[in-house]
Amino acid sequence: MSRSHSPSIRMVASRAGVSVATVSNVLNGKASVSPDMVARVNKAVEELGYVVDIAASRLRSRKSLLAGVIVPDLTNPMFAAFVSTLEHLARVDGFDLVVVSARNDAAEEADRLANIRAWRPAGLIAIPCDGAFKSRLPAGFSIPTVLADRIPDHDEFDLVAVDNAAAAGAVARHLDEQGFRNCLVVGTRLSISNVRERWEGVQAAARQMTLELLEIGIDDPVGLDAFERRLRERSKPQAMFALDHGTALATYRIVAEMGLKVPGDIAFASFDDMEWMQLVGSGVTAVRQPVEAMAEKAWLLLSRRLAGEAGEPVTRRLRCAIEIRGSTARSAVSRGGETESLKREEKHGNQ
Amino acid sequence: MSRSHSPSIRMVASRAGVSVATVSNVLNGKASVSPDMVARVNKAVEELGYVVDIAASRLRSRKSLLAGVIVPDLTNPMFAAFVSTLEHLARVDGFDLVVVSARNDAAEEADRLANIRAWRPAGLIAIPCDGAFKSRLPAGFSIPTVLADRIPDHDEFDLVAVDNAAAAGAVARHLDEQGFRNCLVVGTRLSISNVRERWEGVQAAARQMTLELLEIGIDDPVGLDAFERRLRERSKPQAMFALDHGTALATYRIVAEMGLKVPGDIAFASFDDMEWMQLVGSGVTAVRQPVEAMAEKAWLLLSRRLAGEAGEPVTRRLRCAIEIRGSTARSAVSRGGETESLKREEKHGNQ
């Protein structure tokens, strides 16, 4: 049991010798309160360390300066950056955020959404687990909603995403032009829309290069075993392309453990540019997603809806940058050796 | 303006043909309500998609199943993992979390704390920006509080941290035993308690090895320049030890850019074991902090306080593991070359 409750507006009022209504008026900057009152109230507020009870405030005023945010996994650096940016923007607009993670689980996503609803947020920003997001919204939960990053099955929401197909296609073209004759493409699962779009982009862009797809689950040892077996086959692929951060990390680890040289033995490219990709070997070629921009756009879209803007759901596709690094340097013919020297020439485009 | 408000307990009551009190009783599993009523209420809840309004509930019941969490930076993977674990544990206990980031800024920390207070959480878990945390708590904000990771100036709160000195000392001893004669130790600033403790641990443990300290700010180009200049001097250190993740990443990047071989030209060790440290070169020797365990301990401590456990503030120090990798392999005498072979032998202690 807590000793003393935190001060209420009533205590402020009595200490200032005014009514609670006056205190409320002062705090909310309402019109026509005399300077004298303002001073008295502020003094009392200061002395008591009074802070408004947001919940009670929202309850009565029926206006909620709160937005819900749900992401598949907070430990994913991309999503963490997304949330962090969002939090900052929200605060600037006077909003609070209730952030939850679905931990890559659809059932948990549904549960957390119900939980978010219990907070009665004014709006929602979601990076869905998968395409069936809508079906997991609690019945009758209809607040302005912006989806981000992953593409849902039904387009009834505003959406911000990156142009997966184009970016993945550009990487594929790059590999193709470097002269790699075949490429092993890996991703968690095609059921994740991003992965699917990227795979389709690769297929559309590859010309000379033959393709091969391997789905590896999320933290799935079986899938990783399959991957490793594939690399041990005689007809090992000349290049590989990981379609998301998770598989990039997992597969790169295996490649390193097997003692394969990159790009000498196999070229390596990745969607999602993580910080370690600049450090490892001669650098890993990667697609850099504009996460911050995505968060900004998502918040902007939501703000507009909250301001009452009507109209059809809109979709915004953001362009990705591609960081060419040593891991895809031409060496299909001349194995090993001299790749070190052309190390990371565009290092500084990276700030 | 939203069209239809989400259903209230009153609507549930009228649809079920009972009183609101009965609905509340059913929802909260209160004693003695007939099975008939239970069924009717649940049916109505189902049909309307009713979800309780947490804020109103807390307001009246005066019991808050909400805990505040503040961290210096959400994009730091360590803190993200901390928060993620915490969120899961909280949920298991029926708690919600309001998570904010201070963005490495003391003023912002103070601001966010006031904001957290507006939510009237039952407890608080904080990773403070610096030692002066207490001074930034809003006046009269006294709820059960657990600090984590960083050590405050005054010990009036429960605290969970790692044994920085011992772990850093072990690394120093390792470097010493490997035969490195001098070591450049880098960290953001000694004013961060962790960094200070680690530095002290290093000093206490080093025997043959001479030490040298360099403070590099957080995202501070000046500090990094100083670091780079130091590495260009003729009497370049044989080994270096980065005392936190930020400096480890920044300095390793510079080392790589300068074309220095690790450990051939300089040995490298780090506090904070990040995933890329297994991948880069022959692996980076690092202290692995038990973040999840720290979150668990923090939550446990808070739960107890919330359950009413009284008593003096307690401090728990968790032990760190040390991952010896190639970056500190003995090569002070025999430069370059054969270090590849002893690559990452304890890879599997790492799961």
Add this chain to the structure above:
DNA sequence: AATTTGCAATAAAACGTTTTATCGAGGAAT
């Protein structure tokens, strides 16, 4: 048969706010 007990259900109060309606006082207009 009259009273008490026990129990299920509800009406009403309360939580900390904001909003709406009311009030009183001090000028300006009649």
Add this chain to the structure above:
DNA sequence: ATTCCTCGATAAAACGTTTTATTGCAAATT
């Protein structure tokens, strides 16, 4: 001097809950 505004301040109602006190009714006790 009376009436009419205006304006600053407040009392009271309301928000969606939970809790407390009250009700009504049937069963159990005299």
